[in-house]
Amino acid sequence: DVKVTQSSRYLVKRTGEKVFLECVQDMDHENMFWYRQDPGLGLRLIYFSYDVKMKEKGDIPEGYSVSREKKERFSLILESASTNQTSMYLCASSQTGPSYEQYFGPGTRLTVT
Amino acid sequence: QKEVEQNSGPLSVPEGAIASLNCTYSDRGSQSFFWYRQYSGKSPELIMFIYSNGDKEDGRFTAQLNKASQYVSLLIRDSQPSDSATYLCAVRFRTGGGNKLTFGTGTQLKVEL
Numbered sequence: 001d002v003k004v005t006q007s008s009r010y011l012v013k014r015t016g017e018k019v020f021l022e023c024v025q026d027m028d029h030e031n032m033f034w035y036r037q038d039p040g041l042g043l044r045l046i047y048f049s050y051d052v053k054m055k056e057k058g059d060i061p062e063g064y065s066v067s068r069e070k071k072e073r074f075s076l077i078l079e080s081a082s083t084n085q086t087s088m089y090l091c092a093s094s095q096t097g098p099s100y101e102q103y104f105g106p107g108t109r110l111t112v113t
Numbered sequence: 114q115k116e117v118e119q120n121s122g123p124l125s126v127p128e129g130a131i132a133s134l135n136c137t138y139s140d141r142g143s144q145s146f147f148w149y150r151q152y153s154g155k156s157p158e159l160i161m162f163i164y165s166n167g168d169k170e171d172g173r174f175t176a177q178l179n180k181a182s183q184y185v186s187l188l189i190r191d192s193q194p195s196d197s198a199t200y201l202c203a204v205r206f207r208t209g210g211g212n213k214l215t216f217g218t219g220t221q222l223k224v225e226l
């Protein structure tokens with residue numbers, strides 16, 4: 001069974017703080033993804049990684065960075081948190097190939113005050 | 114901009130009825146199509162995927178794909194209250210690496226007793 005875990009379910013941070021969200025998958029997947037989900041806007045891709053140390057911007061990368069030093073771990077970094085980054089953050093992973101789905105972690109509800 | 118469109122709903126159906134959820138996409142060359150279910154406060158989970166024209170059945174669920182018309186649908190037979198959730202359509206477009214998926218904003222389904 002594929003398992004994707006995220007470091008926190010709920011997180012409260014102050015404006016200007018540096019925030020780290022961690023994601024770990026245990027199925028040796030090449031690809032990992034970070035999304036944010038907001039009401040009415042759906043799932044929006046922030047960044048993804050298709051290999052260790054490789055990353056590509058998604059649709060909304062501004063204000064975020066990522067790190068993938070090991071295959072199983074993908075970190076999302078908010079360099080200076082702002083209130084408009086309050087959201088649900090979802091991590092996902094998948095194998096490579098057109099028929100492979102993405103498996104999601106449980107999500108982190110981040111509130112920036 | 115590659116797009117995936119869904120009616121946000123809510124779609125209300127009585128228990129035991131057939132629920133029909135629709136999704137259109139912008140890229141005619143899209144490769145594969147996924148339906149996810151998301152309960153409130155939870156992360157998305159895969160129901161089924163389809164990549165060939167026609168119907169694909171799995172239990173009470175049937176996915177239908179029409180590439181010429183660029184739409185994919187999900188039918189849920191004998192709807193149950195436990196089917197009440199938001200259903201996300203996701204498309205793997207022809208271009209772009211890393212097994213990216215583009216998600217629609219989801220259709221909220223309510224199955225009423």
